C-alpha cells in the first residue's frame with residue numbers, strides 16, 4: 001500500500017543540514033533554523049540524539065526512524081545509517097547527503113506498509129504495544145494505529161507467550177577418555193571442510209590442545225597448556241576439534257572463555273560447523289554471560305506497569321516487543337539492537353537488567369520463564385559453553401552449583417586474563433559501594449521508583465517463621481543505618497558527614513586533597529594517594545568505621561546460618577519454590593558478607609601493618625572536575641594468585657591461548673599473566689607463528705615530526721592520513737581529551753570530502769554499533785580508545801590504516817608503580833607497551849588478503865619496543881609528508897573509492 005506520509009524529514013551530518021518537505025523539495029538550512037522547524041513540526045529523522053548533537057540542540061525530538069524499526073522488526077539487526085536501513089529494508093540507499101531526507105520518508109513509509117502485510121512475522125503483540133505507546137504519546141503511535149488492524153482475539157501478553165524452561169536431571173561426571181591423535185586430526189579436517197587444506201600450524205595446535213583433555217594425574221594439578229598462536233593459524237577450529245571430540249566421548253562440558261564479544265560471535269559461527277543441524281546446535285552450544293546482561297522480566301513488568309515514566313516507559317515497551325522475539329534475552333551483546341538504549345540516552349535500560357542482585361529467584365512470578373535461569377540451566381546439559389573471563393571468575397568465586405563447576409576450560413584471548421582477574425578481585429570501600437549495600441539491606445530511600453525492596457520485605461516469611469532469623473534481619477537493618485545514604489557526596493562537600501562511614505570518607509577526601517600530586521597533569525580527573533602514614537583523622541575514622549561494619553557483618557552472618565539451617569531441616573511450608581528462593585537469598589547474602597569482611601580487613605590496614613599481598617590506596621573519582629565517588633581501594637599485587645586457587649587448581653584441564661600470550665616477553669611472562677606460575681605442575685608450552693606474509697601485507701611507519709603536546713599538529717596529521725587513505729582508518733588514542741580535540745578539529749572538514757568520521761566518547765552511539773557502522777562503510781573512519789584496541793574485528797577493505805597517536809605508556813598510578821617495582825621496572829613497562837602495540841597492530845591484518853599501514857605518531861620510539869610487530873614487518877621512521885605519500889601510493893590506483901580523493905599535505909593541514 002502506498003501511504004503518503006505528511007511529515008518533513010531532517011538529516012544532519014558534519015557536512016551540513018538538510019530538510020526535505022512532503023512535496024519532495026530539499027533545502028539546506030542552518031542549525032538554528034533546523035532546530036526551530038523541528039520544534040514546530042515533528043520531523044522524520046534517523047538517530048535523533050546524533051542529529052541533536054550535530055545541531056547543538058540537545059532537546060531535539062521527532063519521529064525517529066530507528067524507533068519505528070525497533071517496533072516493526074524487534075530483534076532484527078540493522079546498521080543505524082541510511083545505507084544500513086536501506087539494506088535492512090531492501091530499498092535503494094541514498095547516494096548523497098542531500099538525498100537522505102527523501103530516503104527517510106521512503107524508509108518510514110516502507111516500514112509502515114509492513115503493518116498491512118499478511119506475512120509480517122512480528123505482528124503478535126503489536127496492537128497492545130501500540131495502544132500503550134499511544135497513551136505515552138509516542139510520536140509514531142498514531143501512524144501505526146491508523147494502519148494496524150485490531151486483532152480478532154485479544155493478544156496474549158508477553159509473560160504468557162514466553163516459553164518455560166525445564167529442569168533437567170543432574171549431569172553425571174564426565175567419563176575418562178583419551179583422545180587419539182588420528183581422531184583429533186580427522187575432527188579438525190571435518191571442521192575445516194573437505195576441500196580446504198588444513199595448515200600444519202593448525203594441525204600442530206589441535207594436537208597440543210588435545211593434551212589438556214588427558215586424565216589428570218593429581219588433584220589440584222590440572223593439565224595446563226599455554227599456546228601462542230599467531231593471527232591466521234585458525235586456533236578456534238584448532239581447539240574446537242579436540243574440545244568437541246572430548247565433550248561427546250566423555251559426555252562432559254568444555255567452557256570456552258573469551259574477552260571480547262567479537263570473538264564470542266565468531267565462536268558461535270564456528271561451533272555451527274560441529275553441529276550443522278540447528279536444533280542439535282541449540283542443545284549442545286550455549287552462550288553464557290553475566291546476569292547483568294539479561295533482561296529481568298520482573299523489572300520489565302514493573303517498568304510496564306508504571307515503574308517507568310516518559311521516554312524510559314517508551315523504551316520499556318519497545319524492549320517488551322523485543323523480548324517476545326529475542327533468542328536469549330541478552331540486552332547487551334545479543335539481538336537487542338545496541339543503538340536502541342542510546343536513542344533513549346540510556347535512560348532506563350540498565351534498570352531493566354538485574355544489576356544490583358535484587359533477583360528473588362523462585363519467589364518471582366516469571367521464574368520459570370526467566371532468561372537468566374534458562375541460560376544457566378541449558379549450560380548444564382551443553383557440550384560447549386561460550387562464556388567470558390569475568391563470568392568464569394564470578395562463577396568460580398560465587399557459583400552456587402559445585403557439581404557444575406567448569407572442569408575443562410579454554411581461555412582464548414588469554415592475554416586479558418590478568419586484567420579480568422584484576423577487576424574481579426578488586427575491593428572498593430567507597431561511597432557508591434556502601435550506599436548500594438545500604439539499599440540492599442534497608443531498601444531505597446524517599447520516593448525512589450522501582451520494585452527494589454529491603455531485606456525484611458524480601459524475607460518476610462523467614463522472619464515470621466524463625467525468631468532468630470527475624471531478629472538478625474532487624475539488627476542488620478539497624479546497623480545498615482550507619483552506611484552512607486542519599487546525598488552523601490553533597491554532605492561531604494559541605495563538611496557535614498553523617499555516620500561513621502561518611503566520616504571515614506570525609507577523612508579520606510581531605511587526605512587525598514592534601515597529598516595528591518597528579519592533579520597538575522590530570523586536570524579534572526581522578527585524584528589519589530597512597531595509604532602510607534595515614535593522618536590521625538583517617539586512622540580514627542577507620543577504627544569507628546570498622547566497628548560499624550562489624551555490627552553489620554554479625555547479624556548478616558547469623559541470618560546466613562539461619563537460612564542454611566532452614567534448608568537442611570526444612571519446615572512444612574518450605575516447598576520447592578520457597579526453598580529455591582531461600583537458596584538464592586543465601587547466595588546473595590554470602591556475597592555481601594564477603595564484601596563487608598573485605599572492607600573490614602581493608603580498614604584494619606588503615607590502622608595497622610601493610611599486607612604485602614595487596615596494594616591499597618585512597619582516591620577521589622572525578623569526571624570533568626565533578627566528584628563522583630570517594631574511598632579506599634584494594635587490588636591484589638598479583639591477581640592471578642586467587643585465580644590459580646579458585647579457577648585453575650580445581651579444574652582438570654586448562655588451555656590459555658592468544659596471538660600475543662607472551663605479550664612481547666618470554667614464557668615466564670605468559671606464566672605470570674595466566675596464573676600458571678602458581679601451579680605445582682608446570683604448564684606445557686606451544687607456539688606457532690602466523691602464516692601471513694607481513695612483509696608484503698603491512699608496513700609500520702613511525703612519524704617523527706609531530707611534536708608531543710601539539711594538538712593542532714596531531715589533528716592535522718590525522719586529517720592528512722585519513723584523507724590519503726580515503727577513510728578506512730582506525731585511530732587509537734590513549735587519552736579521551738586528545739581524541740575529542742582531534743575529532744572536533746577535523747570531523748567537519750573530512751565530512752565535506754565525503755569521509756565520515758565517528759568517535760567513541762563523542763558520538764551518542766554504543767561502541768559495538770560504531771564498529772558496525774565503520775565496517776559497513778569503506779569511506780568511514782573511527783576514533784577510539786582502549787576498547788577498540790582489540791575489540792575490533794574488521795577484516796578486508798574497511799580497515800586499511802591504523803593510527804596510534806603515541807606510545808601507549810602505562811598510566812603511572814599507584815597500582816602500576818607497585819607492580820612495576822615487583823616485576824622488573826622498565827622491562828615490565830616495555831612488556832605492557834609491546835602488548836598494547838601488538839594488539840593494535842593485530843586489528844590491521846585479519847586475513848591473508850588484508851593489506852595496510854600502521855602509523856605511530858611519535859617522535860621517539862625506542863627500538864627495543866619494535867619487537868611488538870610480527871617478524872618481517874617493514875618498519876620505517878618517516879616524516880608526516882612521507883607517511884602520507886606512502887599511504888597514498890600504497891593504494892590500488894584502479895579503485896574507484898580512492899580516485900576521487902585529491903589532497904595535498906598543505907591543504908589538509910591547515911590547523
Ligand code: SF4
Nearest residue numbers: 296297298359364370
Ligand atoms: S527470576 Fe530473578 S532475574 Fe529472573 S525475572 Fe525473576 S527477578 Fe528477574
